[in-house]
Amino acid sequence: MNKNKESGKQTQNNKANDSNSNKNKELQKLVQNNKHFEFLSSGKIKCILTHHEILPTLQEFTNYLNGRSYKNALENEIEFTQFEPYIVQHKTDKNKLFCNLTRQNISKKKSVVLKHVNGKRYKYYLSKYLEEQAKEEQENQQDNQEEEVQNELEELNNLVNEEEQEHQPKKQKSGILKGGKKINKKKVKPQQEEQIEIEQTVQNKSKVQQKDGKQVKKLKNKQQKGQVE
Incomplete structure (x- = not known):
């Protein structure tokens, strides 16, 4: 009789364990398939919408799913x-x-x-x-x-500036290349300066001629006076 009782208890315990394991599997599936829940390291279940923590049992979880707080949070989810x-x-x-x-x-x-x-x-x-x-x-x-x-x-x-510089005549320190000959810049004078120099030489010559004419007149006057005396 005792053996029969013990075997009956074992079968009941086995059935309870099987049902609990089935419930745990079902709970895991429900949590994994719902993006609003996650398992914590403590074993509890957390609702991401309301930040509420739930005991890891199928009954507690189903009660929370049917509760008002979760339904309101789900309605306002955006x-x-x-x-x-x-x-x-x-x-x-x-x-x-x-x-x-x-x-x-x-x-x-x-x-x-x-x-x-x-x-x-x-x-x-x-x-x-x-x-x-x-x-x-x-x-x-x-x-x-x-x-x-x-x-x-x-x-x-x-x-454009580069092209113009390439086409310009080449320059050297001592002078400018022109017609294949090298001309010193110092010897090259503008036309205006040359004209001024020519005018100055002409004026100087005219002044010298005037002085010479005056001296000739003085000599002639002296000769005439000497002849009269």
């Missing part, structure tokens, strides 16, 4: 990053967002955020912002085109 950079996470309050366009704080709820982005005020500031961005891009493109044109003109001017 990827808020899709509205960046116009709507971003609030700097100090993790439960709020901040709109860079309207400068407003927004509750971190799906219904509130969708109402905000579909409102007239948000759409107005968004259109203004996009117009300014398009205008700045157009101005930047024009500036870039003007710089490119200016650079091309400078390159052309440099090429």
